[in-house]
Amino acid sequence: MNPERLCILKLHKQWADRYLLIWPVFALALLAAFGFLLEWSGIGAAERAGIVALLGLLILRSAIWQAVGLAVARVHMIVAGIDLER
16 A cells, blocks of 8 residues: 555544544433433333434444545545555
């Protein structure tokens, strides 16, 4: 892998990692607030299962951020004229 290609990959991977670190803090605060409201309002456990489903979606979203970061790196390399087959 040539240095230019490696530099582009690192740049976009770092971008994806930064957002990946910010989002879980926000997501956990959101889930905690939502869980507190459900507990306070007296909603049963079956309805609270939605929180677990939401957590699963948030984990999936984290994986998508990583994929987007690498996809943007690939587009950047195509635009820059870097041969991806080498």
